[in-house]
Amino acid sequence: MRLVVLLTVLLAGCATPPGPAPEGEPKPEAPPPVAAPTPKENIAIAGLKDSARTEAAAGNLAGAAASLERALRIEPRNPRLWHELARVRLKQGQYAQAESVAARSNSWVGEDKALRAENWRLISESRNARGDQEGAKAALEAASRVAP
Amino acid sequence: MLRRRPKLWKIVRLALLATVLAVAGFTLYLDFRVRSEFEGRRFALPARIYARPLELHAGLRIAQADVEDELRSLGYREAPPEGEAGWFSKKDDSLEIALRPFVFWDGKQPAKRVTVVFDQNRIAALRDTGGAELALARLEPLAIGGIYPAGNEDRVLVRVGDVPKHFVQALIAVEDRSYFSHAGFDLRGLARAARSVFSDKVQGGSTITQQLVKNFFLTPERTLQRKFTELLMAVLLEIHYDKNEILETYLNEIYFGQDRDRAIHGVGLAAQFYFGKEVQYLTAAESALLVGMVRGPAIYDPYRHPQRALERRNLVLRETRDQKGITPDEYAEARGSPLNVSKKTGTGTTPYPAFLQLVHRQLRRDYDEADLRSEGLRIFTTLDPRVQDAAETALAKRLAQYDKDKRFGQQAGLEGAVVVTDPQSGEVQALVGGRDPRYRGYNRALDAARPVGSLLKPAIYLTALSEPARYTLLTPIDDGPFVWKSRGAPDWQPANYDKKFHGIVPLRTALAQSYNAAAARLGTDLGIERVLDNVRRLGVDRPLRPFASTLLGAVELSPFEVAQMYQTIASGGFRSPLRAIRDVTTQEGRPLSRYPLAVEQVFAPEPIYLLAAAMQDVVREGTAQGLNRFLPPEIAAAGKTGTTDEQRDAWFAGFTGDRLGIVWLGYDDNRAARLSGAAAALPIWGDMMSALAPEPLALAKPERIELVSIDPQTGLRGGASCPGATEVPFVQGSAPSERAPCSGAMDAAVEVVGKSVERAKSWLDRLFGR
Numbered sequence: 043m044r045l046v047v048l049l050t051v052l053l054a055g056c057a058t059p060p061g062p063a064p065e066g067e068p069k070p071e072a073p074p075p076v077a078a079p080t081p082k083e084n085i086a087i088a089g090l091k092d093s094a095r096t097e098a099a100a101g102n103l104a105g106a107a108a109s110l111e112r113a114l115r116i117e118p119r120n121p122r123l124w125h126e127l128a129r130v131r132l133k134q135g136q137y138a139q140a141e142s143v144a145a146r147s148n149s150w151v152g153e154d155k156a157l158r159a160e161n162w163r164l165i166s167e168s169r170n171a172r173g174d175q176e177g178a179k180a181a182l183e184a185a186s187r188v189a190p
Numbered sequence: 191m192l193r194r195r196p197k198l199w200k201i202v203r204l205a206l207l208a209t210v211l212a213v214a215g216f217t218l219y220l221d222f223r224v225r226s227e228f229e230g231r232r233f234a235l236p237a238r239i240y241a242r243p244l245e246l247h248a249g250l251r252i253a254q255a256d257v258e259d260e261l262r263s264l265g266y267r268e269a270p271p272e273g274e275a276g277w278f279s280k281k282d283d284s285l286e287i288a289l290r291p292f293v294f295w296d297g298k299q300p301a302k303r304v305t306v307v308f309d310q311n312r313i314a315a316l317r318d319t320g321g322a323e324l325a326l327a328r329l330e331p332l333a334i335g336g337i338y339p340a341g342n343e344d345r346v347l348v349r350v351g352d353v354p355k356h357f358v359q360a361l362i363a364v365e366d367r368s369y370f371s372h373a374g375f376d377l378r379g380l381a382r383a384a385r386s387v388f389s390d391k392v393q394g395g396s397t398i399t400q401q402l403v404k405n406f407f408l409t410p411e412r413t414l415q416r417k418f419t420e421l422l423m424a425v426l427l428e429i430h431y432d433k434n435e436i437l438e439t440y441l442n443e444i445y446f447g448q449d450r451d452r453a454i455h456g457v458g459l460a461a462q463f464y465f466g467k468e469v470q471y472l473t474a475a476e477s478a479l480l481v482g483m484v485r486g487p488a489i490y491d492p493y494r495h496p497q498r499a500l501e502r503r504n505l506v507l508r509e510t511r512d513q514k515g516i517t518p519d520e521y522a523e524a525r526g527s528p529l530n531v532s533k534k535t536g537t538g539t540t541p542y543p544a545f546l547q548l549v550h551r552q553l554r555r556d557y558d559e560a561d562l563r564s565e566g567l568r569i570f571t572t573l574d575p576r577v578q579d580a581a582e583t584a585l586a587k588r589l590a591q592y593d594k595d596k597r598f599g600q601q602a603g604l605e606g607a608v609v610v611t612d613p614q615s616g617e618v619q620a621l622v623g624g625r626d627p628r629y630r631g632y633n634r635a636l637d638a639a640r641p642v643g644s645l646l647k648p649a650i651y652l653t654a655l656s657e658p659a660r661y662t663l664l665t666p667i668d669d670g671p672f673v674w675k676s677r678g679a680p681d682w683q684p685a686n687y688d689k690k691f692h693g694i695v696p697l698r699t700a701l702a703q704s705y706n707a708a709a710a711r712l713g714t715d716l717g718i719e720r721v722l723d724n725v726r727r728l729g730v731d732r733p734l735r736p737f738a739s740t741l742l743g744a745v746e747l748s749p750f751e752v753a754q755m756y757q758t759i760a761s762g763g764f765r766s767p768l769r770a771i772r773d774v775t776t777q778e779g780r781p782l783s784r785y786p787l788a789v790e791q792v793f794a795p796e797p798i799y800l801l802a803a804a805m806q807d808v809v810r811e812g813t814a815q816g817l818n819r820f821l822p823p824e825i826a827a828a829g830k831t832g833t834t835d836e837q838r839d840a841w842f843a844g845f846t847g848d849r850l851g852i853v854w855l856g857y858d859d860n861r862a863a864r865l866s867g868a869a870a871a872l873p874i875w876g877d878m879m880s881a882l883a884p885e886p887l888a889l890a891k892p893e894r895i896e897l898v899s900i901d902p903q904t905g906l907r908g909g910a911s912c913p914g915a916t917e918v919p920f921v922q923g924s925a926p927s928e929r930a931p932c933s934g935a936m937d938a939a940v941e942v943v944g945k946s947v948e949r950a951k952s953w954l955d956r957l958f959g960r
Binding site for chain 2: 060066068077084085086088089104105107108109111112114115116118119138139142143145146150
């Protein structure tokens with residue numbers, strides 16, 4: 043049974059292209075031209091997210107985190123912001139923080155399954171980096187349960 | 191006789207030589223002192239502490255009046271839209287603001303003009319002068335105090351080039367006309383000074399150099415020997431340093447009076463303190479007023495002696511004109527202007543001593559005390575002045591009323607403390623340490639460790655709800671008489687607040703009504719150590735005695751520690767250390783340290799969600815019902831009251847969507863009173879939160895939580911046909927499966943259809959990967 047699950051996970055891992063999910067966040071490594079914020083998004087949040095991305099791309103991770111925290115003060119329940127902060131923490135090598143912040147994102151994620159899965163994948167990545175293979179695997183399974 | 195003459199001559203010669211040598215030696219010694227001290231002399235600059243900056247953006251919930259208040263407290267003038275930055279102007283429901291430049295921790299923000307459009311306590315739009323939409327505008331943060339060097343000397347350093355010409359000219363005209371030509375002393379002045387030593391008249395005629403030497407190196411006594419030393423040192427100073435260097439040091443050194451316990455030094459701070467502006471913007475009249483104060487800041491205090499200060503100012507203006515420092519036209523204009531000093535805020539070293547104490551303690555973990563008092567660090571904190579004012583006002587108002595009514599004890603001296611934080615980030619927004627918020631002593635919010643009573647109960651229920659197979663919000667709990675026997679200790683028999691026992695009640699009612707017997711029985715069933723372990727996980731660091739009585743709050747915590755504990759509940763099981771500081775930079779704005787948002791998930795989301803929902807019941811129908819007089823029901827605040835033995839302490843801990851607040855009341859000598867959490871502490875919490883227009887508490891519903899319709903009569907599954915049926919949250923699979931008799935076939939069908947729709951939806955989701 044376990045083997046089957048594992049196989050499914052592995053296959054799912056192969057089947058899913060490593061690129062972003064359809065409506066997911068673009069990879070921060072290669073920031074695309076700034077997308078026009080959706081009409082619903084607060085322009086203050088959009089602006090701060092942009093500066094966080096620019097800062098992260100320039101290697102200023104502390105600055106990126108500060109911009110995201112600033113945005114979180116405006117919208118503390120925005121799961122996307124928590125997710126991006128988790129991403130910055132991961133890059134900073136703060137794995138425990140990355141995991142907790144991604145979990146925080148999950149608590150506000152609601153019906154956005156793609157984001158929930160992204161958070162689990164990030165948790166998995168972070169557990170891997172800490173050397174917690176078992177935990178990483180479990181997180182990956184959680185991700186594929188949410189959005190296989 | 192004749193024979194003795196050569197000998198006498200010899201003695202005189204020796205004496206003369208000794209004197210010359212002594213004078214030379216003394217001069218060398220003074221020279222060494224002047225050079226080493228002046229060279230190494232750096233003004234000790236206090237660490238400057240700022241509140242949070244107000245960030246304006248479209249969508250922000252804030253009243254126009256609150257933005258105006260914030261601007262006024264920052265020293266912005268309500269003025270027609272023109273001139274240097276630092277004003278705002280009202281037009282219908284919009285504000286035009288000329289923001290001053292400010293160096294933030296993340297860089298310099300230049301001066302700029304913004305227009306803020308309000309729509310019913312909300313910012314509808316934010317634009318620049320060209321009408322283009324702006325994402326954000328950050329007001330500069332309010333300076334709320336400092337960590338000062340000895341003598342509470344405060345100053346803001348300026349370069350001589352930043353000081354307006356007319357200031358320097360007025361200073362020269364009045365204090366030392368030949369400053370730019372003399373060698374450190376002025377013969378005529380010296381003659382006057384010499385006379386004054388003997389005549390005891392007010393002395394004048396010290397050059398600027400001499401005044402500086404006097405302030406810098408010497409004690410204030412007035413003797414001939416000291417005068418001589420001063421003179422010598424002044425000359426030495428002039429030999430080693432140029433006029434501009436000496437003048438600059440002087441401008442930063444001069445004393446301009448007291449702000450309570452804070453000493454105002456230097457023209458930079460004087461400009462800010464008296465006129466609310468940067469030194470370069472001082473007008474001729476303002477400069478003359480300050481120059482006039484050099485001779486006697488107390489005598490010419492423009493607040494206490496406005497007439498005398500005005501006359502002195504005009505005298506300075508006249509002298510400056512006579513010395514050609516200003517033109518006759520400038521003179522006429524300046525003379526005609528009013529004193530123009532800014533409204534006195536008069537808060538001394540800080541208006542918020544309790545919060546500053548917290549900042550200082552958190553800083554001391556990372557910085558040397560000496561550096562804090564001398565390096566001019568800039569500390570950006572989390573204090574929200576609006577929240578702080580609401581907390582202070584609520585506490586003061588209610589305590590005054592309680593004093594009058596003598597409701598909670600006959601004697602005066604009832605004390606209190608308040609802590610307010612942001613539940614999402616752990617940032618401390620307000621801290622009140624006692625009924626007099628300006629008092630710089632005992633800080634009850636941080637240091638008064640008091641029994642917490644029922645405030646510990648949520649930890650018991652959290653422990654229970656972590657086992658959904660055994661406990662749900664509806665699990666029957668026995669509130670019958672309870673006796674706890676343990677070896678070596680007297681029997682423990684907790685009684686209820688109403689002196690009654692209530693038999694079998696649902697778990698959420700036991701918490702809502704704060705039944706002691708039920709909580710004690712539940713807590714001891716679960717295991718004292720298990721419960722206390724969860725108290726620690728919630729964030730309480732203090733050692734806890736493993737006694738049954740600890741469960742009912744026989745444990746002493748400060749309001750701040752209680753805030754840390756409830757923070758974890760309010761943020762969905764994520765613990766964040768309470769922070770008062772965001773960033774620290776050097777004087778110039780180079781970042782030194784950040785105190786980032788840190789979260790740690792310490793509880794699974796489901797039990798925390800159930801607990802928070804039960805704490806909403808405490809407010810909706812339990813011991814904190816009184817809150818409904820203060821907040822509309824849609825706020826759905828969660829809370830817990832606390833009252834201790836012999837009603838010595840009253841607590842209320844609660845949270846809304848955007849704030850967590852802890853209120854404590856009690857007497858410092860811990861005497862028995864008639865306090866209760868609901869009657870004494872809750873109204874303060876209610877006043878404070880309602881003044882802040884809180885966000886509704888919308889709990890983040892975890893995936894594994896389902897809402898099930900429950901018939902209140904039986905506690906079984908109900909439905910539309912059950913009168914008074916309510917939706918109760920359960921961890922999936924833990925809700926009762928049995929249906930109440932009232933629930934008809936219709937209800938069951940609706941439920942089944944609902945379930946299958948849900949199932950079909952998730953099947954479709956899976957199919958389409960969404």
